[in-house]
Amino acid sequence: MGQYIMKIGEELITQDAHTNTSKPNLMESSITQVAVDEHPTTAEAEAEAEEEEKHHRCIGDEIEIPVINHGIPTSVTQSMMQVCQEFFDIPTEENVKQYPDDNLKPVRFGTSRTLSKDTLLEWRDYLRCPCRPLSDFIDLWPAKPSTFREVTMEYSKELAVLAKRLCSAISESLGVESECLHELIGKHQQIIMPTYYPPCPNPELTIGLCAHTDPGGITILLQDEVEGLEVFKKGRWIGVKPLPDVFVVNLADQIQILTNGRYKGAEHRAIVNAERARISIPTFFHPLDDAKIAPIPELLGGQLPMYRDSIFRDYLREFFTNKSTGKGTVDSLKLD
Numbered sequence: 451m452g453q454y455i456m457k458i459g460e461e462l463i464t465q466d467a468h469t470n471t472s473k474p475n476l477m478e479s480s481i482t483q484v485a486v487d488e489h490p491t492t493a494e495a496e497a498e499a500e501e502e503e504k505h506h507r508c509i510g511d512e513i514e515i516p517v518i519n520h521g522i523p524t525s526v527t528q529s530m531m532q533v534c535q536e537f538f539d540i541p542t543e544e545n546v547k548q549y550p551d552d553n554l555k556p557v558r559f560g561t562s563r564t565l566s567k568d569t570l571l572e573w574r575d576y577l578r579c580p581c582r583p584l585s586d587f588i589d590l591w592p593a594k595p596s597t598f599r600e601v602t603m604e605y606s607k608e609l610a611v612l613a614k615r616l617c618s619a620i621s622e623s624l625g626v627e628s629e630c631l632h633e634l635i636g637k638h639q640q641i642i643m644p645t646y647y648p649p650c651p652n653p654e655l656t657i658g659l660c661a662h663t664d665p666g667g668i669t670i671l672l673q674d675e676v677e678g679l680e681v682f683k684k685g686r687w688i689g690v691k692p693l694p695d696v697f698v699v700n701l702a703d704q705i706q707i708l709t710n711g712r713y714k715g716a717e718h719r720a721i722v723n724a725e726r727a728r729i730s731i732p733t734f735f736h737p738l739d740d741a742k743i744a745p746i747p748e749l750l751g752g753q754l755p756m757y758r759d760s761i762f763r764d765y766l767r768e769f770f771t772n773k774s775t776g777k778g779t780v781d782s783l784k785l786d
């Protein structure tokens with residue numbers, strides 16, 4: 451009941467992404483997209499929401515967007531977190547054997563714990579689970595833990611609905627057809643990537659995940675209660691505080707291109723700590739591999755395109771081949 455996405459100019463309730471500041475961060479630019487309903491999920495959320503309701507909230511460039519009251523039952527997010535925890539509890543060697551890290555395999559497990567092939571060691575394990583069409587992939591997903599497939603299927607369906615809502619809100623905030631971004635990016639590829647960051651005896655010597663923007667369209671991220679996600683904003687890294695029942699949404703590179711730079715991909719990274727393992731579950735929404743991505747003509751408003759066209763498959767290849775960090779790949783498409 452009452453789950454919807456607000457659009458620009460309407461009343462917005464968002465939560466500030468910062469751990470370092472308690473003040474809400476008002477931004478000048480014109481993007482807004484947040485799911486709210488009249489029943490905040492936690493007392494904390496309610497208090498913060500009331501505080502922030504007074505403001506016209508604009509969420510803009512290079513910030514990760516927390517989404518509360520998204521309508522996804524807590525039982526679904528908790529089960530997903532739990533089943534991922536159980537998956538990562540399986541001995542790493544076993545997961546490596548079951549789901550080899552072979553680029554040709556859609557479902558694969560990557561780890562820095564047993565292998566030394568990476569020159570730059572990112573301190574994490576991950577499982578890549580494509581979801582669409584489900585019938586193509588579900589039998590390839592882990593059969594252990596025994597509930598993994600069922601729980602992940604349920605979660606993926608809920609996330610697909612949320613992604614559609616977010617795409618509509620972003621489209622409306624841009625002044626284009628509400629289906630626009632869903633058609634371009636929201637309804638095609640969906641990939642869930644549960645990620646595990648083990649505690650690290652020397653966290654200052656490593657990184658969980660290097661600075662990057664996500665290459666796809668949007669990313670919806672569920673994290674456990676351990677801090678580690680950071681966003682680069684105004685020249686510094688800012689921790690994104692994990693809050694119960696709150697998703698973090700990243701706008702990614704293809705949104706930056708489609709909007710001709712009006713909305714920016716959020717640059718982020720993950721750090722690790724010596725005490726506690728952390729689990730984060732990003733779900734990536736990508737265009738079709740053979741989609742041509744270029745600034746949406748309606749959004750040019752008489753300006754020249756800032757980015758040249760690219761085919762998403764080629765974009766991804768470039769992104770992964772060059773191990774591009776930060777905004778490297780998207781910047782490489784910039785026209786002079």
Ligand SMILES: O=C(O)CCC(=O)C(=O)O
Pocket residue numbers: 643645659664671673678679718719720730731732
């Ligand atoms: O650890 C996180 O929360 C971020 C994960 C992430 O950015 C990614 O997998 O692209």
Ligand SMILES: [Fe+2]
Pocket residue numbers: 662663664718732
């Ligand atoms: Fe990311």
